[in-house]
Amino acid sequence: MVDRKSAFPRNAHSSEALRGRRQAMNGYERTAMVLRGERSDRPPVMLHNFMHAARELDVSMQEFRTDPAAFAQSYIHSIEKYSLDGIMIDMDTATLAGALGVPVDLREHDPAVAVGAALTDLREVDRLPRPDVAAYPPVQVWLEGVRRIAEYFHGAIFVRGNCDQCPFALATLVRGMEGWLMDILDPDLEAAAHTLLEYCAEATSQFLRMMSQTGAHMLSNGDSAAGPSVVSPRIYRRFALPYERRIAALAHELGCSYTLHICGNTKAILADLATCGADALDLDYQTDVRLAHELMKNSMVFIGNLDPSAVVTFGTPELVEAKSRELIDLFADTGRFILNAGCAIPATAPEANLRAMVRAAQSW
Numbered sequence: 001m002v003d004r005k006s007a008f009p010r011n012a013h014s015s016e017a018l019r020g021r022r023q024a025m026n027g028y029e030r031t032a033m034v035l036r037g038e039r040s041d042r043p044p045v046m047l048h049n050f051m052h053a054a055r056e057l058d059v060s061m062q063e064f065r066t067d068p069a070a071f072a073q074s075y076i077h078s079i080e081k082y083s084l085d086g087i088m089i090d091m092d093t094a095t096l097a098g099a100l101g102v103p104v105d106l107r108e109h110d111p112a113v114a115v116g117a118a119l120t121d122l123r124e125v126d127r128l129p130r131p132d133v134a135a136y137p138p139v140q141v142w143l144e145g146v147r148r149i150a151e152y153f154h155g156a157i158f159v160r161g162n163c164d165q166c167p168f169a170l171a172t173l174v175r176g177m178e179g180w181l182m183d184i185l186d187p188d189l190e191a192a193a194h195t196l197l198e199y200c201a202e203a204t205s206q207f208l209r210m211m212s213q214t215g216a217h218m219l220s221n222g223d224s225a226a227g228p229s230v231v232s233p234r235i236y237r238r239f240a241l242p243y244e245r246r247i248a249a250l251a252h253e254l255g256c257s258y259t260l261h262i263c264g265n266t267k268a269i270l271a272d273l274a275t276c277g278a279d280a281l282d283l284d285y286q287t288d289v290r291l292a293h294e295l296m297k298n299s300m301v302f303i304g305n306l307d308p309s310a311v312v313t314f315g316t317p318e319l320v321e322a323k324s325r326e327l328i329d330l331f332a333d334t335g336r337f338i339l340n341a342g343c344a345i346p347a348t349a350p351e352a353n354l355r356a357m358v359r360a361a362q363s364w
Contacts, residue, residue, distance in 0.1 A: 027085030028217070031158035034335060035218075035257050035279055035301055042364045043328050045339045045357060046086035046160060046303065048282070051111065052354070053078035055347040062108040065091055065138045071145035076152055082358050086158030088282075089149060090344070091142045093222065096164040096203055097173035099136035100128070112138075117176030122183045122192045128174075131203040134210060143214055150215025160259065161216030163207040166223035166247055167200040168240035174200060181231070184239055193239065201243050205250055212254035219251040220259035220282065229264030236269050241276060248277035259303060263343055270295055285311075285342035289330060297334040305342035306357070312341050313349040317356040324360035 025033075031044040053074040054064045063070045071091075079087055092111035098104040103116035119125060133139055146161045153159070165173065172180045175196060183189045208219050224230070226240035244260060251258035261282040266273060270291055273281055280301035283292060287305055296302050304327075306312050311323050324339055331337035339361050345354070 026155075027157040028153075028155050031086045031338065032217070034338060037336060039335050043331070043335075043337050043339050043361045044085035044158070045082075045361045046088060046158065047078075047082070047084055047340055047345060047354070047357075048088040048090060048343065049078060049341075049345040049349075049354070050074075050088075050090045051347040052345045052349055056081070056351075060108055061092075061110055061112070062106065065095075065106070065112065065141055068141045068144035068148060071141055072148035072152070075145070075149050079149075079153070079157055082354050083362070084157060084358070085361075086160060086338070087149070088160045088162055088220065088340070089142075089146050089216070090162040091138060091164075093164065094173070095136070095138050095142065096133065096170050096207060099133045099139055100131060100170070100174055100200075100203055102173050114173045117174065117179065119175050119196070120179070122175060122179070122189050122196060125192050125196045125199065128199055131199065131206060133203050133206040139207065139210070143210055146211065146214040146216055158218065159216045160218040160220055161211040161214055162220045162222075163204065163211050164221065165200075165204065166221040166226070166240070166260070167197045167204055167243040169221075169223045169225040170200040170204060171196045172225040177225070184231075184235060197239065197243055201246060204247055208247065208250055208254060212251075212256050216256065218257045218259060218279075219254070220261060221247060222261045222263075224261070224263035227262040227264045227266055228268040233268045233272070237272060241272055244276045244278075252277075259301075261343075267291060274300060280338070282340065283342065287342070289327065293330055293334075297331070297336060301336045301338060302331060303338045303340050305340070308341040308343050308345050308349070312353050312357070313346045315353065317350075317352045320353045320356040321360045324357050325364075328360065328364055 030040045033040045057074050059070045059074050094104045094112040094114045097114045101118040102114045104112050105115045106112050150159050248258045257279040259280040259282050260278040263284045265286040267288045274295045282303040285305050285307035
């Protein structure tokens, strides 16, 4: 039986020190403590809910990516409405790709998606123009939005400035999924593959450097194309993990903590992920959460990992609260846990279900 009080005490009689800390602790302080591996009064809630936040204010995705005021206000409204401890500030998964010349469908009511490739032959990688991420307008909207949110809350909540794709996932978009997956299996193209990864690492690094100046406390990236759902663990270790380590190290050099997100079932690479240098892993609901707990409990924070569809969107509030409590129970022996869905929360998730997540954490 887990001793819940050891990490997330449930009542006001645990100690005089905890009573005072509980009264004074805000979302930033609570989340920062967890990231330092210290005991907090309860688990923080940090949602990945950009589509949901925009919809609640009737902001279209087109407006979301072009108007920093609408972008910021969508998040501010959601943070205050649900009393969140932290927020993952995201726009879509195609912004860096667009900045590198990949054709992007800028949909009015849905997140932007890459619809082509910027490089049709990996052997021509040296012809790509030097990355200039700052010149792409959606990047500036994203950065300005984070800046406004950080200024508005002034240290009261924990701000995670997501920076789109890690180098491997970005290379998949620049080259195109089918071409890239074939290229990395060709020994004759390995040098060119690493040249493209270096190119993408420069783009990702530019975004991190700019995001670190917005007031964000944490930087993060996604690298789902590097997960076992797409490539083998051998390919992951050869072409993705070294660049993930480099990006995590850069975030730390910039004075920020760092989180890596990968979708799908990550069981085959969980031990490798534990060596990537991130402070936290934000993992999908398909991940073996008990194995993740065993590997991460003494060194890394686990963020997640409710099923955003079956549980958060289509489940009942009772199911959401029960599943949230299961996760909190599992990590109660360490406290290295932040409650979130396992991936982006759909725009149609019921208000009552988001409140159930927060209630499960706040009532612990």
